[in-house]
Amino acid sequence: MTDQLSEVPDEGVTRRAARSQEDILEVATAEFAANGYAGARVDEIAARTRTTKRMIYYYFGSKEALYLTVLERVYAQIRRVERGIQIDELSPTEALRKLAEATYDHHTTHEMFIQLVSIENIHRAEHLQQSETILRENATAITLLEQVIERGVREGIFRDDVDALDVHMMISAYACFHVANRHTFAAIFKRDMLDPALQPSHRRLIGDMIVATMADRRNRRTVP
Amino acid sequence: MTDQLSEVPDEGVTRRAARSQEDILEVATAEFAANGYAGARVDEIAARTRTTKRMIYYYFGSKEALYLTVLERVYAQIRRVERGIQIDELSPTEALRKLAEATYDHHTTHEMFIQLVSIENIHRAEHLQQSETILRENATAITLLEQVIERGVREGIFRDDVDALDVHMMISAYACFHVANRHTFAAIFKRDMLDPALQPSHRRLIGDMIVATMADRRNRRTVP
DNA sequence: GTCTATACCCGGATAGAC
DNA sequence: GTCTATCCGGGTATAGAC
Numbered sequence: 001m002t003d004q005l006s007e008v009p010d011e012g013v014t015r016r017a018a019r020s021q022e023d024i025l026e027v028a029t030a031e032f033a034a035n036g037y038a039g040a041r042v043d044e045i046a047a048r049t050r051t052t053k054r055m056i057y058y059y060f061g062s063k064e065a066l067y068l069t070v071l072e073r074v075y076a077q078i079r080r081v082e083r084g085i086q087i088d089e090l091s092p093t094e095a096l097r098k099l100a101e102a103t104y105d106h107h108t109t110h111e112m113f114i115q116l117v118s119i120e121n122i123h124r125a126e127h128l129q130q131s132e133t134i135l136r137e138n139a140t141a142i143t144l145l146e147q148v149i150e151r152g153v154r155e156g157i158f159r160d161d162v163d164a165l166d167v168h169m170m171i172s173a174y175a176c177f178h179v180a181n182r183h184t185f186a187a188i189f190k191r192d193m194l195d196p197a198l199q200p201s202h203r204r205l206i207g208d209m210i211v212a213t214m215a216d217r218r219n220r221r222t223v224p
Numbered sequence: 225m226t227d228q229l230s231e232v233p234d235e236g237v238t239r240r241a242a243r244s245q246e247d248i249l250e251v252a253t254a255e256f257a258a259n260g261y262a263g264a265r266v267d268e269i270a271a272r273t274r275t276t277k278r279m280i281y282y283y284f285g286s287k288e289a290l291y292l293t294v295l296e297r298v299y300a301q302i303r304r305v306e307r308g309i310q311i312d313e314l315s316p317t318e319a320l321r322k323l324a325e326a327t328y329d330h331h332t333t334h335e336m337f338i339q340l341v342s343i344e345n346i347h348r349a350e351h352l353q354q355s356e357t358i359l360r361e362n363a364t365a366i367t368l369l370e371q372v373i374e375r376g377v378r379e380g381i382f383r384d385d386v387d388a389l390d391v392h393m394m395i396s397a398y399a400c401f402h403v404a405n406r407h408t409f410a411a412i413f414k415r416d417m418l419d420p421a422l423q424p425s426h427r428r429l430i431g432d433m434i435v436a437t438m439a440d441r442r443n444r445r446t447v448p
Numbered sequence: 449g450t451c452t453a454t455a456c457c458c459g460g461a462t463a464g465a466c
Numbered sequence: 467g468t469c470t471a472t473c474c475g476g477g478t479a480t481a482g483a484c
Contacts, residue, residue, distance in 0.1 A: 038263035125407035173401030183349035
C-alpha cells in the first residue's frame with residue numbers, strides 16, 4: 001500500500017502537515033485492515049506514527065471519519081488501476097482474459113484493500129454508503145466489461161444471457177476469495193492460496209474460467 | 225440458523241441448563257456475525273436471552289471461548305450438509321454441477337456462517353486453529369470432489385491440470401462472494417446478489433462455470 | 449444454578465497550555 | 467499545529483448472596 005495513494009494536500013495546510021496526515025492514513029489502513037473497525041485502536045495508530053492521538057482527532061475528527069478516509073483512499077487506488085487497463089487491440093476473448101488477470105493481479109497484491117472490503121461488508125456497507133465519491137466513481141468499472149461483452153455477443157462467440165455485472169461478480173469472487181479467505185482455507189486444507197509458486201496457474205485458471213463460461217457453446221445464442 | 229445445530233448436552237447438566245446454553249449460542253451466533261468479534265457485546269447477548277451475563281461467563285468462561293463454540297457449531301452444521309450429498313448415480317459432469325449447486329444453496333441460506341468465516345479471516349484464523357475438531361473434520365469435504373474429478377479425468381472429459389482443491393476454491397469463491405460481499409456490491413452496483421428473482425440464474429451459472437472450466441476442450445488432456 | 453452489584457481496565461474523545 | 471494529562475462511558479470479568 002505504498003504506491004500512489006497520496007491525496008493533494010489542502011491549500012492552507014503546510015507540507016509537513018500533509019505529510020503527517022499521509023503517515024497517519026498509511027498506518028490507519030494497516031491497523032483497520034488487520035483488526036477490523038471495532039478492533040482497531042487509535043492509540044496504536046498514534047504509537048506507530050510520528051504524531052500523537054490528539055493530532056489524529058485534530059485532523060480527522062473521529063475514529064469513524066478516519067476509517068472513512070482510509071476506505072476512500074483504497075477505493076481510489078483500485079479506480080486508478082481500472083482506468084489504466086488497455087484492451088483496444090484485443091479480441092473479446094483476449095480482452096476478457098486480460099480483465100480477469102488484471103483483477104487477480106490487483107487483489108493479490110492489495111491484501112489490505114480486500115480486508116477492508118470484508119470489514120465493510122460485516123458492517124453492511126454502512127460507511128461506504130456515506131461516501132458519494134466511492135458510490136459515484138467505482139461503478140464505472142463495469143463499462144469496459146460491458147463493451148467487451150456486447151462485442152462478443154454481437155460476434156456470436158459469447159453467450160448472451162450473462163451480463164457484465166455477472167461477469168464482474170465471477171471475476172471478483174475468484175480474485176477476492178484468494179485473499180479474503182486465505183487464512184481459513186490454509187488452516188483447513190493446508191494450502192496457501194497466495195503461495196507464489198501457485199500464482200501463475202491460478203492466474204491462468206481465472207482466465208480459463210471466465211472465457212470457458214462465456215464461450216460455452218451449450219449456452220451460446222448463435223451456434224456457428 | 226435454526227436447523228439442527230443442537231449439541232448433545234453434557235451428562236451432569238440439567239435439561240433446562242442445556243436449553244439455556246443453546247439459547248445463548250443461538251443469540252451469540254447472530255451477535256458475532258453481525259458485529260465482528262470485537263464489535264460483539266456480551267451485554268447484548270445476555271439482554272436477548274432469558275439468562276444473564278453472569279451465566280454466560282459461568283457456562284463458557286470468556287468471550288473468546290464463547291466465540292469459539294459458536295464457530296465450531298456453524299462448521300459442524302456445514303459438515304452435516306456436505307455428508308448428506310448423494311452423487312452415486314451421476315456422471316462426473318452432473319456430479320460436479322450438483323456439488324456446486326449444493327454449496328451455492330448452503331451458503332446463500334446460511335449468511336451467518338459466511339459472515340463468521342469472514343470475521344475469522346480478518347483475525348487470520350487464529351481462533352479456528354485452536355479447534356482440532358474443525359481442522360480435523362472439515363477437510364474431508366474435498367474427498368467427494370476428488371473422486372468425481374478423478375473419474376472425469378479418467379474418462380477423458382475433464383482437464384487434468386486442475387485438482388480438487390482448485391475446484392473447491394472456485395465453487396466456494398463464487399458461493400461465498402454472493403453472501404460475503406453482498407452489501408458493498410449492492411451499494412456500488414445497485415444489485416442485490418441475493419435477490420430471490422436472480423437466484424435461479426445464479427444457481428445455473430455456478431454449475432455452467434465449473435462444468436465449462438473443467439470440460440474446456442482447449443485444456444483437456446485427451447481430445448475425443 | 450441463578451441473581452444483583454460491582455471491580456477494574458481500556459479506549460475514544462477532549463481540555464488547555466505553549 | 468503540537469504536546470501532556472485526563473475524563474468518562476462502557477465492556478469484560480468477578481464477588482458473593484441465595
